[in-house]
Ligand SMILES: *[C@@H]1O[C@H](CO)[C@@H](O)[C@H](O)[C@H]1NC(C)=O
């Protein structure tokens with residue numbers, strides 16, 4: 001979206017072109033600055049704070065044909081990116097915060113990232129296709145294509161009994177020990193400590209779940225970013241984004257997100273107020289619905 005705003009700066013009327021093509025996030029307008037471009041569907045964004053490396057999975061294309069998936073890592077300082085070698089069809093990314101280990105999953109099992117060789121080393125579940133990895137206290141993964149949830153118990157991965165009969169596409173446990181599950185039916189919260197399952201939403205596709213430094217839970221959806229609307233059981237959209245794929249908070253708790261082919265950072269804008277009002281009135285006029 002581009003807007004022409006007429007500004008009066010220090011009493012002198014002057015016309016200026018301002019591009020309000022950023023994002024209103026939680027009621028504040030930010031510029032969106034491309035961090036890296038030309039990656040198809042960058043998903044599963046994860047920032048490893050100690051090394052300053054952003055990891056994400058993306059789709060490898062030949063022309064318009066999908067040929068494979070790969071995991072790429074980029075330095076957040078330089079923006080220089082390399083594909084992680086040693087893992088076929090890399091897609092899933094999980095972080096064991098306690099041991100500072102990054103795990104990666106692909107067509108043929110689970111791998112551990114070696115920060116010295118910058119390659120993936122085989123870890124387990126040979127022959128299994130890994131859709132997603134999640135580590136907090138326990139080590140979980142979701143197997144593709146069945147979308148079944150597994151957990152590591154007594155030196156083996158077993159199906160999670162509570163999720164035996166249904167599919168799980170996205171799995172997240174918050175620092176408060178609440179569990180969030182999204183699948184083709186809906187997004188659910190399984191609340192600690194009662195562990196009752198609560199419906200949250202089914203009006204968008206959840207692509208990633210993350211938590212910020214304050215413990216707020218964010219859902220990256222296909223049409224924007226949502227947060228949990230506490231204490232009511234629901235969600236509310238806090239940013240509108242076309243075809244969002246991934247979301248992460250950087251070392252300063254600033255938002256990074258991806259759309260179909262670019263990963264952006266949100267940056268403070270010198271025209272935050274002007275663009276906020278321009279975009280909000282544009283929205284209210286229904287032009288952007
Ligand atoms: C892309 O596809 C063409 C035609 O099928 C093939 O010749 C070429 O080697 C492919 N390129 C890559 C990088 O796979």
Ligand SMILES: *[C@@H]1O[C@H](CO)[C@@H](O)[C@H](O)[C@H]1NC(C)=O
Nearest residue numbers: 060061062063064065066067
């Ligand atoms: C894409 O796939 C189609 C069907 O398999 C094939 O005919 C075409 O050559 C492929 N294109 C490229 C660039 O590989």
Ligand SMILES: *[C@@H]1O[C@H](CO)[C@@H](O)[C@H](O)[C@H]1NC(C)=O
Nearest residue numbers: 166167181183184185186188
């Ligand atoms: C999604 O999960 C809910 C419960 O968490 C379950 O009732 C539903 O059957 C699941 N949907 C699919 C497609 O498995």
